[in-house]
Amino acid sequence: MKVTISAGYGVVSKIHPTGHTGIDYAVPLGTPLHAPYDGIVTAVRDYGSSSLGKSVFVQKADGTLYTLGHLSDIKVKIGQKVAHGDLLAFSGSTGRSTGPHLHYGEFTSTGQPIDPGDLPFDAFTPYPGWTQHFRPLLEANERFFQNWFSDQPQNYEAFPIIVEKFVDLFIFLLPELIAIGMIYYGFKIMLAPLFK
């Protein structure tokens, strides 16, 4: 999804006389917003018609926080663990906002704003379908081998998950495999006279 940045980090304007503390992405109302990073939801706020309006705050493993503001609907709760790609919220125009957009900000653990850098809007979009199928497989695989090489008593709990995910993946890829097969044989039949 190609999205323009309507206000970059540090930009001084009438609305942000001391400098903008995040990045504004011009997105239509109700755009699904997915977690750009893994973390734990530390706050879900509604500042009404001021500040960020409906907003969500997530703490990353390194202690820094990120926030999404001016939302219309929030799909996560305080204390919830989120993984990169999980649905967090839908964009809106709540709080001090002149039109639908997403405000994204980052802070240190003490609340000092940090420049999020050149974060593309793609960071808020879900993984493409096929990687969503690979991710649980890779995670189950990782857990399995962590257990395998640890001194802890063996835990085979992950094994059926790996099998299940492989079956899932196969079912997911089946239509593509059939299509590839049909194209291959189609061409073979069509082109056969040429090679006689």
Ligand SMILES: [Zn+2]
């Ligand atoms: Zn903003």
